[in-house]
Amino acid sequence: MKKEFCIAVVGCGRIATNGHFPAFKAMGNVRVKYACDLIESKAQAKKDEYDFVEKVITDYKIALADPEVEAVYVLTPNYAHYVITMDALRAGKHVFCEKPITVNYKLSCEMAAEAKKQGKLLNIGVCNRYNKSVELLEEMNRNGKFGNIYHVYCSFRSYRCIPGLGGAFTTKSQSGGGVLIDWGVHFLDLVLYVLGGAKLKTVTCDAYSEIAKDMASYKYLGMWAEETKDLNGTNDVDDYIAGHIRTDKASVSFNGAWAQNIGEDEMFIDFMGDKGGARLAYGGHFTFYTTSDEGELTTVRYNFNIPNQMEREDTAFLNAMRTGEHTKTYIDNILESAKLLDALYESSEKKREITL
Numbered sequence: 001m002k003k004e005f006c007i008a009v010v011g012c013g014r015i016a017t018n019g020h021f022p023a024f025k026a027m028g029n030v031r032v033k034y035a036c037d038l039i040e041s042k043a044q045a046k047k048d049e050y051d052f053v054e055k056v057i058t059d060y061k062i063a064l065a066d067p068e069v070e071a072v073y074v075l076t077p078n079y080a081h082y083v084i085t086m087d088a089l090r091a092g093k094h095v096f097c098e099k100p101i102t103v104n105y106k107l108s109c110e111m112a113a114e115a116k117k118q119g120k121l122l123n124i125g126v127c128n129r130y131n132k133s134v135e136l137l138e139e140m141n142r143n144g145k146f147g148n149i150y151h152v153y154c155s156f157r158s159y160r161c162i163p164g165l166g167g168a169f170t171t172k173s174q175s176g177g178g179v180l181i182d183w184g185v186h187f188l189d190l191v192l193y194v195l196g197g198a199k200l201k202t203v204t205c206d207a208y209s210e211i212a213k214d215m216a217s218y219k220y221l222g223m224w225a226e227e228t229k230d231l232n233g234t235n236d237v238d239d240y241i242a243g244h245i246r247t248d249k250a251s252v253s254f255n256g257a258w259a260q261n262i263g264e265d266e267m268f269i270d271f272m273g274d275k276g277g278a279r280l281a282y283g284g285h286f287t288f289y290t291t292s293d294e295g296e297l298t299t300v301r302y303n304f305n306i307p308n309q310m311e312r313e314d315t316a317f318l319n320a321m322r323t324g325e326h327t328k329t330y331i332d333n334i335l336e337s338a339k340l341l342d343a344l345y346e347s348s349e350k351k352r353e354i355t356l
Helices: 014-027 040-049 078-090 105-118 132-142 179-195 309-323 335-350
Strands: 005-010 030-036 053-057 071-074 094-098 122-125 149-157 200-208 240-247 251-257 266-273 276-281 286-291 297-301
Touching: 005 014, 005 309, 014 030, 014 040, 014 309, 030 040, 040 053, 071 078, 071 309, 078 094, 078 105, 094 309, 105 122, 105 335, 122 309, 132 179, 132 266, 132 276, 132 286, 149 179, 179 240, 179 251, 179 266, 179 335, 200 335, 240 335
Parallel strands: 005 030, 005 071, 030 053, 071 094, 094 122, 149 251
Antiparallel strands: 149 266, 200 240, 240 251, 266 276, 276 286, 286 297
16 A cells, blocks of 8 residues: 655654554554654664654654655653654644643643644644544534533542653653643543533642652552653652633533542543433443433443544544644644643642633
């Protein structure tokens, strides 16, 4: 099959390994002309595994100088998103940047402005917008199945699994935050999408970093990005977060934890409407509840396959390079989520409600 799209991938770590490279393989029409990583062995591993990877580099600017490269995938730690994306846009490349957009809302807006200035696409990796369950919930809300959704509750809680403790994940200057910006961005962006472009009114939030204050004595069950941990490093981000959001469509409350002294995982979202409600198991299916003609609560379960959401997300982005379409993960559609994260962190720092 002809390799229709010629791209470069900057950052060959976890999200590249588990998400995008398998998606490119399944798509069958992608040339990764350059796999780039500061740790050359990570990029080399991609070339060794995938026959569509052509060259290994450690300096992404080599790829930016190549006129054959149409798009750059920025799959680096959060702090590097801004510089690499801005450089790529100025070099005339379309950009797919993983979530979060970057470490704060101000820089996110600058990235959006640069994409417009250069006339290039900038899409953000909030892949849940391409999850079949999420798409169906958005459609059901648009078609009035819920009636009026008046409240949404999110729980994204695990225990003893702080990632890369002491490294980039837990250093605010590099990550922008902890569990809220890492997991919460997915849950809250999903909620804003299902609600249909809800606009923010007020937020209040409390953030805590309690469980691994003494990093050396922290006992964990599993730690992704363990290779980046540094127990002599920094841990100044939230491992637990709780808050309340008012929008022009519904209120939203949430709790999130990388670590808690409760040995349970809870990953779900409840949508509460006056005609119907739904509980979405994050990443999976949902159960819909409605009122029968007799006035009783009735459970409705939908059976459907959930295609690979990252493959669908990548396909949409690459096809949009040809059509110019602004898809549902185009930067302008994600800025409200970035604004929300900033406001929640501001509320926590100032210990008061923030009006937007």
